[in-house]
Amino acid sequence: MQTKSEARSPVPETRGIGNTIRLTGWIAFWIQLGLAVVSGLALLFALTGRSFAEQPNTGLGVGIFWAACGVVVLLFSVYWDFRYTRIGKSLENANPALHPSKADTTNIIRLGIIAGLVGILLTLLGAGSTVLVLVAKSISQPPGVAITDPYRIIRALDVFVAVANINGIAAHFGGTIASLWLLERVHQH
Incomplete structure (x- = not known):
């Protein structure tokens, strides 16, 4: 017979995979959010600098x-990482009826x-096309001569x-x- 505390607690395996999904979701969320902010700010600087430049x-x-x-x-991936945290939390729920299925979680x-x-x-x-432009600019610069063509200068905004x-x-x-x-962890579960 089960005691009341055993009947109320979720299955340990479900709680374990739920905790793994939730924790991994939070770690990925914060890492991706931080890098998204850096990427967005760099892109914003490049866009605003282009509008002020004399020769775009x-x-x-x-x-x-x-x-x-x-x-x-x-940004969609950051939202999806947050969704992982909610899935993990629902897997930790004591009510097994609220647990998402393994197929839903996998999908x-x-x-x-x-x-x-x-x-x-x-x-x-984007990186490939940007590097090609920067390489073309650097190759077109004659060594030891002052650059008179402003289109050949590699700017910080670039x-x-x-x-x-x-x-x-x-x-x-x-x-x-x-x-x-996470997919590997869910398949092992």
């Missing part, structure tokens, strides 16, 4: 576009993996686009690793 660099527009797309997907985690991979792709496209993309890649990578680890 049209080549970096593609990198800015992909970085902005990556930040949008990153939610898989969507997080897909969002992370799409975000990595978008920010890689580098902010690369910073936004690289932070986006790091954030999406961290979120994808967290989701893959």
